[in-house]
Amino acid sequence: MKKRVLITGAAGFLGSHLCDRFIKDGFIVFGMDNLITGKLQNLEHLNNNKCFEFINHDVSEYISFEGELDYILHFASPASPIDYLKIPIQTLKVSSLGTHNLLGLAKAKGARILVASTSEVYGDPLVHPQQESYFGNVNPIGPRGVYDEAKRFQESITMAYHRFHGLETRIVRIFNTYGSRMRLNDGRVLPAFIGQALRGEDLTIFGDGSQTRSFCYVDDLVNGIVKLLFSNEVEPVNIGNPDEITIAEFANEIIKLTNTNQKVIYKPLPENDPLQRQPDITKAKDVLGWIPKVSRSEGLKRTYNYFLSLTEDELYKKDHNDFKKYIKN
Numbered sequence: 001m002k003k004r005v006l007i008t009g010a011a012g013f014l015g016s017h018l019c020d021r022f023i024k025d026g027f028i029v030f031g032m033d034n035l036i037t038g039k040l041q042n043l044e045h046l047n048n049n050k051c052f053e054f055i056n057h058d059v060s061e062y063i064s065f066e067g068e069l070d071y072i073l074h075f076a077s078p079a080s081p082i083d084y085l086k087i088p089i090q091t092l093k094v095s096s097l098g099t100h101n102l103l104g105l106a107k108a109k110g111a112r113i114l115v116a117s118t119s120e121v122y123g124d125p126l127v128h129p130q131q132e133s134y135f136g137n138v139n140p141i142g143p144r145g146v147y148d149e150a151k152r153f154q155e156s157i158t159m160a161y162h163r164f165h166g167l168e169t170r171i172v173r174i175f176n177t178y179g180s181r182m183r184l185n186d187g188r189v190l191p192a193f194i195g196q197a198l199r200g201e202d203l204t205i206f207g208d209g210s211q212t213r214s215f216c217y218v219d220d221l222v223n224g225i226v227k228l229l230f231s232n233e234v235e236p237v238n239i240g241n242p243d244e245i246t247i248a249e250f251a252n253e254i255i256k257l258t259n260t261n262q263k264v265i266y267k268p269l270p271e272n273d274p275l276q277r278q279p280d281i282t283k284a285k286d287v288l289g290w291i292p293k294v295s296r297s298e299g300l301k302r303t304y305n306y307f308l309s310l311t312e313d314e315l316y317k318k319d320h321n322d323f324k325k326y327i328k329n
Contacts, residue, residue: 002051004068006030006111008059008102009075011038013181014116014174014218018073019043021222023051030065033076034058036090037083042181059098060090069109071229074102075116077151081144081270082187088146095150096157103161103169112168114229115158117236119175119277120148129244129278132173132236142272155236162234170228175240175279178299179218180306184314189213193251194307197258207269209248214278216241217299220292227288240279241292257300 005022009015010031015038022029023046031043032055046052057063059076077094078084084091099115106113122130123138138148155171162169182188184195196203216239224239245253251264284290 002028003070004028005071007073008032011040011042015075016042016181017218017222032057037078059101060093063101063105069111072102072106072111072113080186080188084147091146092150095154099154099157107165107167114170115154117151117155117171117173121152124274128276129280131280139272144272171236172225172228173236173238176213177216177218177221179303193254197260202263202265203251204265205247206267210246211275212244212246214241214244216292217294220294224290227290231288233287237284238279238281242279242281244278257304
């Protein structure tokens, strides 16, 4: 019989790619999302697939699931500053209450669970590149704390379930990732730059442009996640591309890629925005046998072609979601 996997955040950027991968690998996939930041368009191609079922549900609420379940991948969470600063309470709840609910479901079903953490657990790092053994430099009461601390708690409760209940758990720390199905206006640097270039706007850099990021193509990330899920590694593993670049250099790459002549303008750096971000992937290499294979130049070409396929309405629409109705408590 086919193995059954539940993927939360299924209508999001990463979640939808994971649904595709597990269906391709012969699983029956249940995709769960409450569509606050996810888009059903990301899953339209699976509408008639007998191996896929969509469940519209908020994981912060009690989860009822019938039948056997072999694996859970918890990817439900706002992941961009625009989102988590707009819906901070929901961001905290999905990584606390939501993770608690899913760990309980995994325990009840005897399923292995992989939770998606983030490089943001390192905060504005004082160690470079960032190793899994680094505890981070995070401001718990700053604006970004609603995301950073939520993910740190998520890791803690996951390890507690592993140690206390013997639950099979995995934790992936995801660094900056890009590819098709990213929301063009979600506030992250790559889609922001490409969107501005396509609209003929100047590219906006926050800070002086010397801060760094390391971008991993989505196919590489998915491969790393799958390897981690089926490994024996319990403690967190960094998955990302260590090819580091400054934001200023990256802006110039986007201008060259899009063949535009926009200027670059500078605005103040947001509070607690990390100045350096580069994964140490030694552990992923040694334990998982994983390294990223898609170069940034190739990945950017693929991603740019995806954005070129967007309609004019999608290109100019500032945000497809109305978060106001979700701000209840």
